[in-house]
Amino acid sequence: EAGVTQFPSHSVIEKGQTVTLRCDPISGHDNLYWYRRVMGKEIKFLLHFVKESKQDESGMPNNRFLAERTGGTYSTLKVQPAELEDSGVYFCASSPQGASLSYNEQFFGPGTRLTVL
Amino acid sequence: AQSVTQLDSHVSVSEGTPVLLRCNYSSSYSPSLFWYVQHPNKGLQLLLKYTSAATLVKGINGFEAEFKKSETSFHLTKPSAHMSDAAEYFCVVSYYNQGGKLIFGQGTELSVKP
Numbered sequence: 001e002a003g004v005t006q007f008p009s010h011s012v013i014e015k016g017q018t019v020t021l022r023c024d025p026i027s028g029h030d031n032l033y034w035y036r037r038v039m040g041k042e043i044k045f046l047l048h049f050v051k052e053s054k055q056d057e058s059g060m061p062n063n064r065f066l067a068e069r070t071g072g073t074y075s076t077l078k079v080q081p082a083e084l085e086d087s088g089v090y091f092c093a094s095s096p097q098g099a100s101l102s103y104n105e106q107f108f109g110p111g112t113r114l115t116v117l
Numbered sequence: 118a119q120s121v122t123q124l125d126s127h128v129s130v131s132e133g134t135p136v137l138l139r140c141n142y143s144s145s146y147s148p149s150l151f152w153y154v155q156h157p158n159k160g161l162q163l164l165l166k167y168t169s170a171a172t173l174v175k176g177i178n179g180f181e182a183e184f185k186k187s188e189t190s191f192h193l194t195k196p197s198a199h200m201s202d203a204a205e206y207f208c209v210v211s212y213y214n215q216g217g218k219l220i221f222g223q224g225t226e227l228s229v230k231p
Contacts, residue, residue: 033218033219035221042222043207043224048217108162110159
């Protein structure tokens, strides 16, 4: 079974440019999460999809970030325009639907390292 | 605020000696607790989880953790370190009413010396 995949693995862009990160969850997983780790800080939650619907986007830092999940399959996270403080590693995770999501293991992708110059 | 504190940012042990990675959480609710590990250039992998069953939880690769509610701790241990254990370890908490959102500690980098 394929794991969670993320593309690209690395991205280097100039301040003010746009970048789109992609996540392909494990097939059949309804829940998809985005997290981010900026340099020297802990990994922080960004948002949660259940199928194609945004369940919780309380962690999105501002309106320069836009996440979508087309047809409840893969997800994209767009940053437009990118700022220096957006640099970090962006992780995607997925989990199956279950009675209690707090108990579910989340399966993580390898992350996308974003550098904004 | 709900939070997780990993007490050591870096731990160094010799191969064959015990490992102790410390974690405390703060909350007024009963949490689910996890330890994840990240090897270089890999995704985070679940080591073990506590979800209100047995307080001593056994995980993969010989790791285990004990949930101590009175101390709000969930320390990770292993009797004998192996070189392949060198990685970054994350203590993580989740709550039943938050859709599975994970709250991470700052991470502990484990080095294993030959």
